[in-house]
Amino acid sequence: MAPRVYLDWNATTPLRPEAKAAMVAAMEVVGNPSSVHGEGRAAKSLMERARAQIAAALGADGADIVFTSGATEAAALACAGRGLHCADIEHEAVSAWCQSDLAVDAAGQVAVTAPAQTALQYANSETGIVQVLPDGLAVSDLTQAFGKLPFAFNWLGCAMGLVSAHKLGGPKGIGALILRQGLEVPAQLKGGGQEMGRRAGTENLIGIAGFAAAAEAASRDLANGVWEQVAEIRNILESALSSIANETISVGNGGARLPNTLCLVTPGWKGETQVMQMDLAGFAVSAGSACSSGKVRPSRVLRAMGFDDIAATSALRISIGPETTKDAVLRFAEAWGKQYHKARARV
Missing domain, CATH: 3.40.640.10 (Type I PLP-dependent aspartate aminotransferase-like (Major domain))
Known part of the structure; x- marks a missing residue:
């Protein structure tokens, strides 16, 4: 395992x-x-x-x-x-x-x-x-x-x-x-x-x-450039996920972002559902700020940026660190992709 x-x-x-x-x-x-x-x-x-x-x-x-x-x-x-x-x-x-x-x-x-x-x-x-x-x-x-x-x-x-x-x-x-x-x-x-x-x-x-x-x-x-290496791993993950679901929006892509953060919006697939599915698959991720966890409501941040309520409840935050490996994020992408296809098959 x-x-x-x-x-x-x-x-x-x-x-x-x-x-x-x-x-x-x-x-x-x-x-x-x-x-x-x-x-x-x-x-x-x-x-x-x-x-x-x-x-x-x-x-x-x-x-x-x-x-x-x-x-x-x-x-x-x-x-x-x-x-x-x-x-x-x-x-x-x-x-x-x-x-x-x-x-x-x-x-x-x-x-x-x-x-x-x-x-x-x-x-x-x-x-x-x-x-x-x-x-x-x-x-x-x-x-x-x-x-x-x-x-x-x-x-x-x-x-x-x-x-x-x-x-x-x-x-x-x-x-x-x-x-x-x-x-x-x-x-x-x-x-x-x-x-x-x-x-x-x-x-x-x-x-x-x-x-x-x-x-x-x-x-x-x-x-020592450690966070530049983290950004490279984040970008590998971002690319892998975008190849699985081209409807998914990578929030902030193209602008200045933290080197470790990836916020994904897949409209209609609730963020809290994704968090639970990924947890069962062995991955700890979040639907937003940890201080707001457990509150089933649209993200204030995404609503402020112009996302509607459906999109603002469909966000997944992945934040990595220096200990995160390429193998780990690719395994996450594979597990996330399986759940994504199952969710879309139900629509």
Whole structure:
């Protein structure tokens, strides 16, 4: 029996060995980073080294890195009470705090007229489509782009950025808000005044250590061309699937996309059905954002791009990583093709 194949890297990535090793080492550090004794200072030193590592990987030297429980909390910290605008392609962690009234064209690009009052993601988790970020942007969700695309926060021109460790091989439950130096945000969690008074609560030292190690390793992979190789595997899969079903739309094809993401729309073949069929065949894929799983409704992202409700419920997201092989994606294409032909035979 063939081993299962994980093709849902945009939902979460496997934990990197470097991150696991860093977390195990951090478990031996006894002190609280807020304590002034030797053990506390050792914990504080570990945390600040990790903060510097993450800043370097982000190209955010001089910016403030505020540790949070993940990108969702970072979004609340960045967006709450600011009266920001966004488009319906944003992750719900961002759109929950914004007025979703910006237009999206058929290519998935957002029209921004007032950057200082706008939240705009760098790359979409469902389609992989990459945005052209305007200078002076208030907030950018960098979660999917971090570790996959070459960028530096300092030259993106945005005031705040959101990141999450588990999207690049780090542990779940740790993320960060990146703040342009000198910018202040009101604390959502109040108490002991940790994280420069912006986020109270004892810091997750083990998670932070894993985050830093993963960020450093991801930066190294990016520099070594690993994600260019991933894009080649994605393109092989895309070609194989298009030869099976020429009616299937590859969303974002022809534009800038994440190197690992393939969003397929086969009108009338529900995405959730495809996910279950592929799961039974040994492949883990998604019908969209993992945070929206279990909700049987049209994709907000695809509806914003102009797809009708039938098409917007017929999407399948395949997201791969450096461990994904050519053999694995071709086996997926074969299994998907069998189910496709069965579905069409019933029509």
